[in-house]
Amino acid sequence: MSIWEYANPKKFMQVSGRVLPWLTGLAALTLSLGLVWGFFFTPEDYKQGSTVKILFLHVPAAMMAINAWVMMLVASLIWVIRRHHVSALAARAAAPAGLVFTLIALVTGALWGQPMWNTWWEWDPRLTSFLILLLFYLGYIALWSAIEDPDTAADLTSVLCMVGSVFAVLSRYAVKFWNQGLHQDSTILKVGESDPLDAAYYVPLVVCIAGFVLFFVVMVLVRTRIWIRARRLGALLARERMG
Amino acid sequence: MMPDLGKYAFAVLGSYGATALLLAGLVGFTLWQRARVKQALAEAEARLEKTDVR
16 A cells, blocks of 8 residues: 555545544643653752753754654645645644744743743844744745635745745754854753763653654644645535536 | 742743643644534535535
């Protein structure tokens, strides 16, 4: 069986309808477990005190803000190359989730930064590239809503997605590209280095990341189903208008 | 049960509260959108069915 079979809206609705209840349960369980573990059962950090508990929100949200855009890029490329409507709709479906993850990363970052850096905001490479990513998410969502013809909207938003990918990559590697600013380098990748993340934080962090990934997958599936129905509704209304 | 967050209580609770609000907002908006589209589609299908029968 080819993977492209799932690009058929009917097949996608069938399969996603079957897996969604299980995935939703698993996402709720993983996310709750990770966050309860991180909030209630992790020790204070010797440098950062109890603010270390923000790690379990900030890191997964920031990772998913970038990964959601990468997923949108892959779906947009599939639309541009193979013209599968489901992939264009999946990219559209992912955008609000990506926007929310970016907002969470920025808000928790500001709340964490204030006591640690003594400032809510700094025009630091990583923070600034995340702010630009947020604007790209808003622009992407607005562009989809502004264009009536769905195929034209899918084409133009795909182009915007490709341009925005530069900032998604910059958000990830900003700390490496510009060795300045307040924000530290990746937390997760420090394992195995001289200053690794302690296992007391690492394990619940991995559970939280899994929870955020599953939550994203559920949101994309549910929202893609909405846009598939909306597309059918548009076709029916056009048929009605033609008499 | 509640951990002692000390002087960072606002930062930690604010982060968890804001995240809960944003995630709940996304879920609520998605469910509202789903219900709206489902209902509109059901109505359009019913109208077309009537037209086809006639």
